[in-house]
Structures are given as C-alpha cells and as structure tokens.
Amino acid sequence: MTAEIKKETVRWYALYTKSRNEKKVHERLTEHGYESFLPMHKVVRQWSDRKKVVEVPLINSYVFVRMVLSQRFAVLQDPGAVCFINFEKLPAPVADKDIAYLKCILEEDIEVEVVETPLSKGEKVKVNAGQLMGLEGELVDHKGGQRVVVRIENIPFSLVVTVPLEFVERL
Template structure:
C-alpha cells in the first residue's frame, strides 16, 4: 500500500469549491474547510459557505498521484517550504475538521510570512512578480517591496494573493 500525505494546494482565487469538486470527481481525497457566514446584499440576507482559508484545498495523495493533482483546472501549485511541498500531519487536518465540526471560533491569520522573506504574487494584476515582504499592514494585507524592476516599488496586497518562495 502506498503511503499518502496531506498537502495544501493553492487554487486560483474563488476557485476552491470548483477545484474540490473536480479533484473529488477524479477520485482524490480532498478536504475544503468551509465556514457558514451571513452575507447581506441590498435586497436580502443569506447564509453562505465560504472557504475558511481562501485559495487553499487540502489533498491526501501518494507520490504517484502527486503531480497529477496539478493538472486539475484551477489548481496553481503546492504550498512549499524551502522549495519543497510541505506535508501536513494527519493530526492537524483532523484537528481542523474537529474544530469546524464543534463550531469552534477560528480566526485565520495569514501574517506568518516574516519581514525579509521573499514572496511571489500568485493572483491579481501583479501576478508573477516577486518581492520582499516588508510587513503585515493589518489583518489581511502585506506591504511588499519589488526591486527587480530597476527601482523599489512598495505595494499593499491582500495576503491571499501572496506565497512564500
């Protein structure tokens, strides 16, 4: 029996449910943590399920399935640490599932990228640009310096649009 590990996969913005559905349909074990939240429009209020962690799905795959996952439309790549896909311990996935099942109040903080770390912008108009994380400006935004263009450009960008290099 092949050993399987959990990995986090980046998705295109707002493609988490589509990627989850396509991967599940292709026979992969996928976990997309969702939270229910009340959304209000000008004419109504509605409970909707949104991804707990924007632009992420979790996959449980073997070495043989590893690269095929990225053929899924909407999947961008694996979350990496020091250049390699970072396996996630089964216990952490189970703890996340349990917390959501028990309606534990969860707050996701994306400011784990430390100042000085090199980052790549993975979506939006600056997609593909690389820069240096300067600081988290508030809950969801980072200030990034892009200096590979002949001068330094500081821009504020949503945390979901950035990944560590």
C-alpha cells in the same frame, strides 16, 4: 543484492488554487478518486435588500489533498490548481493531526478566524479539556478575550480559536 522498493507514504498536502476555484477543484479531485478536504464555514453576507447566510471556504484559495508525492503532477493538471505549498522544492506535507483538529473545529462549530500573518508572541499552551483536547498552540489576547492560536505547519495561515481559559495549561 535485492533492490528494495520504497513504498510512498500517503500524506496531506496544501494545494493553492486560483481565486474562487476552491469548490470546483475540490469536486474534481474527489471525482478523480483523490481524498480532498475543503474546510468551509458559514458567514452572513449583506446585500442591498437582504442578509443571507452563505458557506464559504475557511482558508481562501486552499484545498487539502491526501495523496502520495508522485501524484502531484496529476493533481496539478486540474485547471483550477496553481501549485502546492513547497519546502525545499517539494510539496510540504501537512500533519494528519492538524487536518483532524481542523475537521474537529468545523464539526463542533467552534468560533474561528483565519489570520494571514502568523502570530509570534504568547505562551505555548495545550488544551487539556473539551473537544480540542491535545491541541497545542499559543495563548494570545485577541479582541479582548483569551484565545488559542493554532498554526498549521507549511501553510501561511494561523487559526485563532476561542477556548475557555480553564481548558488551557502551560507547556
């Protein structure tokens, strides 16, 4: 009998970091040859004497890492890394399509907000036009406008994205 060698699959995983360590962890992982993704967005911060636009992580304390599962222990050696988001005691993979949509949202400068508790009400919808075509989520009435809620599986956050209602169809 010939022993088959199981080839490990390269996947995205959500790495939870120490507070305010996202940028440092992202930089160190990249320096060590890992593919790392830190979603950033611009916000206006008010100081006593001025306002300034600063770039901050979209999802606090999370960095996404593309790796094979056996590399998880090496990644956790980073001083800013805390743990991976787990499911059944193993790091839970994040779908490639979810990372691609997240990158698209940031590249197109689409209005987005992070909601810490997943929203459960609303109809299942699919975006059928525009830059986010193919994106599936739930339609919600949020702050007086129609928005699509997108859940990225295996992380405890939802993204609320504004999409024109005519771009959305029921599933």
